[in-house]
Amino acid sequence: xxxxxxxxxxxxxxxxRVTLFADVILPLPLPKLYTYRIPFEMNDSVMVGARxxxxxGGKRVLSCIVADIHENAPADYQAKYVLDVLDxxxxxxxxxxxxxKWIADYYMCTLGEVINAGLPSALKLSxxxxxxxxxxxxxxxxxxxxxxxxxxxxxxxxxxxxxxxTEVGNLLQLKSYHKFIKSLIQKEAIxxxxxxxxxxxxxxxxxxxxxxxxxxEEGMLEELFNxxxxxxxxxxxxxxxxxxxxxxQDINLNYKGLEKSELSxxxxxxxxxxxxxxxxxxxxxxxxxxxRFPIDNLQQQLPMALSEHQLQAKDEILGLFKEKDTVLLHGxxxxxKTEVYxxxxxxxxxxxxxxxxxxxxxxxxxxxxxxLLKVFGEKLGVYHSKFSDNERAEVWQGILSGRFQxxxxxxxxxxxxxxxxxxxxxxxxxxxxYKQYDPAPxxxxxxxALVMANLQGTKTLLGSATPSxxxxxxxxxxxxxxxxxxxxxxxxQLPDIELIDIRDAQRRKAMNSHFSSQxxxxxxxxxxxxxxxxxxxxxxxxxxxxxxxxxxxxPKCKFCAVSLSYHKYNNELRCHYCGYHERMxxxxxxxxxxxxxxxxxxxxxxxxxxxxxxxKAEVQRMDLDTTKTKNSYQQIIADFENGKxxxxxxxxxxxxxxxxxxxxxxxxxxxxxxxxxxxYRAHERAYQLFVQVSGRAGRKGKPGTVLIQTRDxxxxxxxxxxxxxxxxxxxxxxxxxxxxxxPPFVRMIRITVKHAEEETSENAAIVLAxxxxxxxxxxxxxxxxxxxxxxxxxxxxxxxxIKLPRxxxxxxxxxxxxxxxxxxxxxxxxxxxxxxxxDVDPM
DNA sequence: AGCACGCCGACT
DNA sequence: GTCGGCGTGCTC
Numbered sequence: 001x002x003x004x005x006x007x008x009x010x011x012x013x014x015x016x017r018v019t020l021f022a023d024v025i026l027p028l029p030l031p032k033l034y035t036y037r038i039p040f041e042m043n044d045s046v047m048v049g050a051r052x053x054x055x056x057g058g059k060r061v062l063s064c065i066v067a068d069i070h071e072n073a074p075a076d077y078q079a080k081y082v083l084d085v086l087d088x089x090x091x092x093x094x095x096x097x098x099x100x101k102w103i104a105d106y107y108m109c110t111l112g113e114v115i116n117a118g119l120p121s122a123l124k125l126s127x128x129x130x131x132x133x134x135x136x137x138x139x140x141x142x143x144x145x146x147x148x149x150x151x152x153x154x155x156x157x158x159x160x161x162x163x164x165x166t167e168v169g170n171l172l173q174l175k176s177y178h179k180f181i182k183s184l185i186q187k188e189a190i191x192x193x194x195x196x197x198x199x200x201x202x203x204x205x206x207x208x209x210x211x212x213x214x215x216x217e218e219g220m221l222e223e224l225f226n227x228x229x230x231x232x233x234x235x236x237x238x239x240x241x242x243x244x245x246x247x248x249q250d251i252n253l254n255y256k257g258l259e260k261s262e263l264s265x266x267x268x269x270x271x272x273x274x275x276x277x278x279x280x281x282x283x284x285x286x287x288x289x290x291x292r293f294p295i296d297n298l299q300q301q302l303p304m305a306l307s308e309h310q311l312q313a314k315d316e317i318l319g320l321f322k323e324k325d326t327v328l329l330h331g332x333x334x335x336x337k338t339e340v341y342x343x344x345x346x347x348x349x350x351x352x353x354x355x356x357x358x359x360x361x362x363x364x365x366x367x368x369x370x371x372l373l374k375v376f377g378e379k380l381g382v383y384h385s386k387f388s389d390n391e392r393a394e395v396w397q398g399i400l401s402g403r404f405q406x407x408x409x410x411x412x413x414x415x416x417x418x419x420x421x422x423x424x425x426x427x428x429x430x431x432x433x434y435k436q437y438d439p440a441p442x443x444x445x446x447x448x449a450l451v452m453a454n455l456q457g458t459k460t461l462l463g464s465a466t467p468s469x470x471x472x473x474x475x476x477x478x479x480x481x482x483x484x485x486x487x488x489x490x491x492x493q494l495p496d497i498e499l500i501d502i503r504d505a506q507r508r509k510a511m512n513s514h515f516s517s518q519x520x521x522x523x524x525x526x527x528x529x530x531x532x533x534x535x536x537x538x539x540x541x542x543x544x545x546x547x548x549x550x551x552x553x554x555p556k557c558k559f560c561a562v563s564l565s566y567h568k569y570n571n572e573l574r575c576h577y578c579g580y581h582e583r584m585x586x587x588x589x590x591x592x593x594x595x596x597x598x599x600x601x602x603x604x605x606x607x608x609x610x611x612x613x614x615x616k617a618e619v620q621r622m623d624l625d626t627t628k629t630k631n632s633y634q635q636i637i638a639d640f641e642n643g644k645x646x647x648x649x650x651x652x653x654x655x656x657x658x659x660x661x662x663x664x665x666x667x668x669x670x671x672x673x674x675x676x677x678x679x680y681r682a683h684e685r686a687y688q689l690f691v692q693v694s695g696r697a698g699r700k701g702k703p704g705t706v707l708i709q710t711r712d713x714x715x716x717x718x719x720x721x722x723x724x725x726x727x728x729x730x731x732x733x734x735x736x737x738x739x740x741x742x743p744p745f746v747r748m749i750r751i752t753v754k755h756a757e758e759e760t761s762e763n764a765a766i767v768l769a770x771x772x773x774x775x776x777x778x779x780x781x782x783x784x785x786x787x788x789x790x791x792x793x794x795x796x797x798x799x800x801x802i803k804l805p806r807x808x809x810x811x812x813x814x815x816x817x818x819x820x821x822x823x824x825x826x827x828x829x830x831x832x833x834x835x836x837x838x839d840v841d842p843m
Numbered sequence: 844a845g846c847a848c849g850c851c852g853a854c855t
Numbered sequence: 856g857t858c859g860g861c862g863t864g865c866t867c
Contacts, residue, residue: 021867023867024867026866026867028866030866032867033867034866034867035867036867037867054867055867056866056867057865057866058866060866074867077867078867079867080867832862832863833862
């Protein structure tokens with residue numbers, strides 16, 4: 001859809017007496033809604049939740065969402081007119097608008113930012129200013145004197161319908177081309193118009209079918225055969241068509257027709273003879289909108305019958321849903337939670353509602369999608385960040401039209417236009433990736449899901465083998481229901497977990513670089529038995545930093561306060577915070593020595609060394625660097641699945657959702673970096689990570705082994721992981737959180753103050769913190785403090801933490817105070833350019 | 844977020 | 856004298 005839009009919309013004569021105004025959400029980080037006047041003839045077509053086109057500012061034309069329609073004329077300004085309506089039904093539903101509002105309020109961002117994150121950009125419209133020749137301008141007759149540049153533009157416009165501003169710039173090889181455009185407009189040789197194009201285009205296939213009267217009327221087909229006998233090629237096509245579309249068996253099959261490409265891919269049948277048949281009126285061509293999610297070759301399959309434990313869990317969940325809105329399913333890895341979900345989804349669908357099944361990015365794999373497609377077929381929509389924009393828009397429209405009733409998706413699928421949810425599932429509920437950190441909205445999809453469930457009066461099921469402390473606390477206090485599955489599915493047993501003391505191994509000279517001989521031997525054994533191994537190292541790249549042996553020089557990022565990581569495959573030093581990279585120097589830039597040594601180790605080094613130590617092993621690495629291209633992830637998984645690789649080395653990525661039957665050993669190369677992370681959640685995370693990785697070992701009959709290398713084998717967390725003792729982890733953690741005042745006992749807001757000058761950043765943080773103490777009380781404000789990484793992208797950081805007791809706090813009031821304090825700070829001229837980010841419930 | 848307006852340095 | 860740098864402020 002594209003159309004010319006008149007700039008100054010002329011109001012039509014009043015045919016309808018009511019003057020309506022629309023408050024719209026612009027897709028910009030603006031704090032409030034903007035009010036536009038609805039032209040009378042659009043009174044009936046403008047709807048809340050539909051997109052309209054408006055002019056915003058001097059020339060920008062934007063599409064935006066109507067949030068409200070009313071009759072209150074703005075008192076202090078003249079409202080511009082709504083230019084056009086894009087949708088004949090709302091694309092944002094009522095409950096969604098309420099949810100967006102909640103997100104904006106709770107996470108302290110603007111509605112525009114929520115819309116921006118939520119809408120696939122194919123549903124957002126882009127406008128680009130274009131120029132074209134003035135309709136009244138006649139180059140032959142009108143004698144206007146042009147500058148040479150202007151002549152160039154006119155010439156170009158005589159050969160092109162229109163030019164965008166950028167194109168004009170390129171044409172003239174000039175940045176300052178606006179004056180020529182301005183002058184041409186004055187001379188009435190050109191006009192400017194805004195083209196707004198709707199980028200969403202459903203996928204269309206060309207199909208053909210027999211013209212109706214050949215199938216409707218008796219004997220017509222025989223006659224057609226006779227007619228076509230002299231043209232063997234055309235007859236061939238007809239026979240081919242009838243073979244693939246057996247009209248004689250069922251007349252209705254003809255209606256669906258056959259893809260044109262399906263016919264022409266047969267080398268004997270040429271496209272031209274197909275076209276001849278179309279011209280003759282034997283066949284007719286038509287377009288059909290098709291799904292971008294083909295489910296061909298997938299047989300609908302009934303889900304496996306639930307085991308006794310699964311049935312029991314399901315019944316418990318349904319029982320608890322009668323009294324609680326939220327239930328946590330705590331099931332050990334391999335206990336078969338997914339089957340329970342599938343069963344519950346079926347149950348919810350039968351009740352006639354929609355279902356949202358949330359998964360973290362790395363857990364949403366082809367494996368799980370295939371499994372769900374087999375059960376739910378065309379009813380299933382998949383929403384993944386790797387999908388193209390059109391595909392995402394298609395899921396959006398598919399939910400609105402009722403085509404998709406189940407959606408499996410990542411964090412951002414919480415924004416989809418559901419209107420009739422009957423169940424939300426949040427799997428791997430503890431995952432930190434449900435929280436978006438940058439940019440705004442800094443929302444947590446798990447929390448947002450609970451709010452959405454509440455808005456739509458439905459239930460939420462959270463699932464995890466290692467629940468977050470906060471969620472478990474909610475169960476303990478009785479707010480949520482808790483269902484536990486403690487048995488692994490089938491004969492699968494929990495893996496045997498062993499610790500390897502690195503220090504001891506070093507003393508005994510039993511370390512081969514980063515591998516203990518125990519781990520190496522174990523890997524070799526598996527290779528001999530043709531079993532597979534997963535190795536986990538929580539760091540990508542080759543080495544986290546390098547250092548000169550002579551002078552101890554360490555390369556640092558120019559823009560961030562971090563050392564550069566060494567990536568061997570492209571011989572680069574790279575900053576993991578801003579992406580800055582440079583070539584690895586040959587010798588030390590500080591002292592000239594050729595003694596640069598890599599320190600520490602990442603996945604790349606593990607892969608490298610393992611290949612040297614075990615030359616026979618097929619080693620593959622899976623981390624951010626090896627999964628950048630579109631299909632690389634699937635390829636790595638496929639190679640591992642069919643046994644082409646024996647050892648998979650990777651980061652977090654290898655810990656989630658992958659089920660490989662042949663993996664009998666999992667190795668954790670350095671557990672200490674995970675445990676000693678400076679954060680109140682470090683132990684919780686470490687426990688989750690170790691349990692999740694361990695879960696990859698030994699499925700279906702074979703008990704697996706997990707080897708953990710550590711310098712501190714007495715660290716209590718290992719005992720808890722070995723004994724699968726979540727309760728004891730929880731008891732310990734919740735006590736600490738109560739004692740030191742952390743969630744779930746307080747709500748935290750992290751405020752980051754950023755400025756290019758170290759001192760200004762610090763001063764602003766001090767002033768802000770002081771103001772916050774006055775407003776909220778001394779107990780509630782911590783800091784400011786300089787974070788461990790004190791500079792990112794050339795901005796110096798300072799942090800303030802606000803802790804609001806969960807009980808007896810007016811959260812809204814506190815956030816208003818915070819917003820006020822930030823606003824006031826900016827009023828001071830020194831702090832004009834200060835950037836402040838508030839992160840509610842940071843992870 | 845853009846995009847205009849506005850006030851200071853290096854060029855025809 | 857102009858071009859063009861980006862600081863600041865507004866957009867219904």
